[in-house]
Amino acid sequence: MKRALLLSLLVLAGCDDMNHQAKRNPYERNAGDPRTADPAQTPSGTVQFAEKPTKAPPLTLALIERGQNRYQQFCVPCHSELGDGHGMVVQRGFSPPPSYHIDRLREANTAHFYDVMTNGYGAMYSFAQRVPPPDRWAIAAYIRALQLSEQAKETDLTPAQRAVLASTP
Secondary structure, three states: OHHHHHHHHHHHHOOOOHHHOOOOOOOOOOOOOHHHOOOOOOOOOOOOOOOOOOOOOOOOHHHHHHHHHHHHHHOHHHHOOOOOOOOHHHHOOOOOOOOOOOHHHHOOOHHHHHHHHHHOEOOEOOOOOOOOHHHHHHHHHHHHHHHHHHHOOHHHOOHHHHHHHHHOO
């Protein structure tokens, strides 16, 4: 037992203080040494600080379908498929985002949703690095479709649409 303790003390005594070891400065420049090259260039398509919003594309079915796809990828975990703010992340204890169906957000300009995705708002962080501007507009268009679907009345439908609705179980 004493020998093991003595051996442990001898091993520990041989350790050096790692704070005083020689280290390479990562910002040091040595001409011709590829390990000390300048940092990588900013990738193309990177959102710059205070990015100006791009112009909204024309509203088409393809845009809304693209928005639905992107919404399901990026927004559903927090906002849910219905846009009511009860996504899986919220069910796991995170604070809920506001429902898209409240008056304040139904009355908000579509550019508001684009801006929130770009810059973040409240607990929501910016998605500017993850979602390119055309997809942010597509998601905003899909959010509008979600809002309209929640507020739709049967009287808003055409007779053919009402017949389809009546025939579905």
